[in-house]
Amino acid sequence: MIRSTVSALALTTLMAMPALAQEVWVSNERDNTISIIDVPTMEVVETIKVGARPRGIMFSHDHKVAYLCASDDSTIQVIDVATREILHNLPSGENPETFALHPDNRHIYISNEDDNITSVLDVVDRVIVAQIPVGVEPEGKAINRAGTIAITTSETTNMAHWINTETFEIFHNSLVGSRPRHAEFTSDDARLFVSAEIGGGLHVFDTETFEELAEIRFEIPDVHPHDVQPVGFKLTEDMSRVYVALGPANRIAVVDAQTYEVLGYHLVGRRVWHMAMSDDETKLFTTNGVSGDVTIIDLVRGEPIKTVKVGRFPWGAAYRPAEG
Amino acid sequence: MTQTPLIIPTLLASLLATGALASIDVPIAYLEMEVERPPVLTNLDPVPDDLGRMGAQLGLADNATTGGFMGHNYTLNDSVVPLGEDWLGAARAVLAEHRIVVVNAPAEALLALADLPEAQGALIFNARAEEEALREADCRANVLHTMPSYAMRADALMQFLVSRRWGDLVMITGQREADMAFAQALRDAATKFGARIRAEREWDMSSDMRRNIGQEFPVFTQDFPSHHVLLVADEAGDFGPFLEFNAWEPRPVAGSAGARPDAWSDRVEAYGAAQLQLRFKRLADRPMGAVDYAAWAAVRSVGEAVTRLNTADAGDIRDYILGDAFELAAFKGAAITYRDWNGQMRQPMPVATRTALVAMTPMPGFLHESNLLDTLGRDRPETACTAFD
Incomplete structure (x- = not known):
């Protein structure tokens, strides 16, 4: 009794502090929680209870709130970064899996994986403003910096759909390898990267011509090609590197994003899917679903430096810079 | 039509x-x-x-x-x-x-x-x-x-059993054609992966085992040699589902019932x-x-x-x-x-019970020179098929 009062007090004091250190928020798909990793100490400092089957997770552009796909509750949860409290639930369409936030900080493009739909959510008015029919099992989402193009990848249709963000219409489809999982634009919006989990490659497209510029392949000694399954990836701001999570290969590939040469691999936890990168691009935090942990890779030293235990089946991760 | x-x-x-x-x-x-x-x-x-x-x-x-x-x-x-x-x-x-x-x-x-x-x-x-x-x-x-094929299913199960080190087996087969075909595939798979089917018995389907299996089956299985797993080849799902917990020895059931290998x-x-x-x-x-x-x-x-x-x-x-x-x-x-x-x-191929997935095969460690999935079923060098040449 006494002890709990003291710790509650200590918490209150902590929360009252204005400055928040850098954090990584990790969604734990089979625990219905978010683990918050404090970046300076590399420890889990808090675990937040959230809705059912949390997967996609990201911060608003001002980092004041976090958005979370609570897939089996069919909602997007909005979490206050300072208080860690769930502020409200937003409409999302059925079974939201992943999403992307438009540069306007207001519209979220959501993959409704069981309904072959991309929903567009207005977080201010809290309504779905458009629903766009896409391929079977939509997943990966990306929006370019200009805010003109939204991408949806469809896992079973094996396509990246290019959506005009003004008309909400598909204006192009790019066929890729089997089971495309994730998409990202380069910081200059000139290229689009798409990973294909079963296909085993990372596709690169020219965003003007839609031409495929490259398909990056991964060959790892002593790892069977079946197990090389690219899922999440991160491009650096200067477009020099792309880091690719290779699923059951248990590795992160380091790729030259200009020459498309694979430079090396980092061994991480089991079945690595997604990742977050620090804003200074010196650290990478990978979600290892089967081992239930996050590997922290020091990108300057070029090696993993710590494994942090989180909840069951960590799925997504989002980085929040220091504040205050 | x-x-x-x-x-x-x-x-x-x-x-x-x-x-x-x-x-x-x-x-x-x-x-x-x-x-x-x-x-x-x-x-x-x-x-x-x-x-x-x-x-x-x-x-x-x-x-x-x-x-x-x-x-x-x-x-x-x-x-x-x-x-x-x-x-x-x-x-x-x-x-x-x-x-x-x-x-x-x-x-x-x-x-x-x-x-x-x-x-x-x-x-x-x-x-x-x-x-x-x-x-x-x-x-x-x-x-x-x-x-x-039957062989692919049998190989999937046998890989699982062998990787658990449960290589001592006994088998009960039904009398229908499919039962005999699956039983043969299980025998071949045991040979292929180094397991032993130490005894076999055919089940006569004339009695309604729902009533008397508790009396008949322990006796029926009493003189089986010691074994890790009881295999059953009963593809129609006739008597197989009733075997578990009713044999002389408390052993898991696998094959057509119990832990079953299948396409899905x-x-x-x-x-x-x-x-x-x-x-x-x-x-x-x-x-x-x-x-x-x-x-x-x-x-x-x-x-x-x-x-x-x-x-x-x-x-x-x-x-x-x-x-x-x-x-x-x-x-x-x-x-x-x-x-x-x-x-x-x-x-x-999954090996699964009615309640949970047991394993997804091929099991780790069963290697192949070109494709791990070809450890399941007859491989290219053994084929008798010539229509695709």
Whole structure:
């Protein structure tokens, strides 16, 4: 009794502090929680209870709130970064899996994986403003910096759909390898990267011509090609590197994003899917679903430096810079 | 012959990719032969009337969504030939209109269809028959098999048992043809992977074991040598489900009942399978079975080939499916491909009980010089099939 009062007090004091250190928020798909990793100490400092089957997770552009796909509750949860409290639930369409936030900080493009739909959510008015029919099992989402193009990848249709963000219409489809999982634009919006989990490659497209510029392949000694399954990836701001999570290969590939040469691999936890990168691009935090942990890779030293235990089946991760 | 043509409308024209896309029609037929089901002890688990057909329909729906973006119009003509009616007449009628046919029928009926003059140059998928001979001496160049063979299922189970170090086995077999075929596959698999079937016994099905199994079965199994696992070959699910907890020794049951190797189990949820299971349940209002999965995989294989090739020509589709470029994401963790020496679809296979997945095979550590999935079933050097040369 006494002890709990003291710790509650200590918490209150902590929360009252204005400055928040850098954090990584990790969604734990089979625990219905978010683990918050404090970046300076590399420890889990808090675990937040959230809705059912949390997967996609990201911060608003001002980092004041976090958005979370609570897939089996069919909602997007909005979490206050300072208080860690769930502020409200937003409409999302059925079974939201992943999403992307438009540069306007207001519209979220959501993959409704069981309904072959991309929903567009207005977080201010809290309504779905458009629903766009896409391929079977939509997943990966990306929006370019200009805010003109939204991408949806469809896992079973094996396509990246290019959506005009003004008309909400598909204006192009790019066929890729089997089971495309994730998409990202380069910081200059000139290229689009798409990973294909079963296909085993990372596709690169020219965003003007839609031409495929490259398909990056991964060959790892002593790892069977079946197990090389690219899922999440991160491009650096200067477009020099792309880091690719290779699923059951248990590795992160380091790729030259200009020459498309694979430079090396980092061994991480089991079945690595997604990742977050620090804003200074010196650290990478990978979600290892089967081992239930996050590997922290020091990108300057070029090696993993710590494994942090989180909840069951960590799925997504989002980085929040220091504040205050 | 009952016939229910089903046409899924393609997506709105406005969704078509930009640029001029020629529209291509891809008619697929699903042809099923109704068979007499042997009587079994319990009626609690009836075989669904639409087993297989619903899998094909889900495959069609998946294809149609993709086709909407590509200008490919998929249709599925599904028909069931009732007991005792003219199978080959129905097959001829279907083949006159369709060059791609998914067949859910016993082995002899499948072969008779494949050997029709009308079937030459057609692409036929076997979504049901597990007989080894269809992939070996009786293989046909116009038939691909999405259903695994008895040998593949037996190998999957044996890999699991051997990797658990449970190599001492005894086996009880039923008296039906399928039971004997699966039992033989289990014997071959035990030899292949170094397990031992130390004793076998045939179960006489004349008594209703629901009442007396507790008295009869311990005695029946009392003088079995010591063993790790009790294998059962009872493909109709007649007595097998009642064996567990009723033998002399408390040993797990595997094979047709207990831990069962199969093309599919409704217990698979990793590898994105939860989505497939949900889509199927929404469509069919029941769990997805192995024949459903095989029919789904056949229709999806065609869809994948048409998407990449932009043609509906059966010959081109067959060649592409058997080629190196083909791969299908099929919710079992590894891409699906086909063996170019006999047309058998390579696939991981779940070993599952009624309540949970036990393992997804091939098991780690069973290596192969070219493809781990070829550790399941007869491999290229052993094949007796020459039709694909």
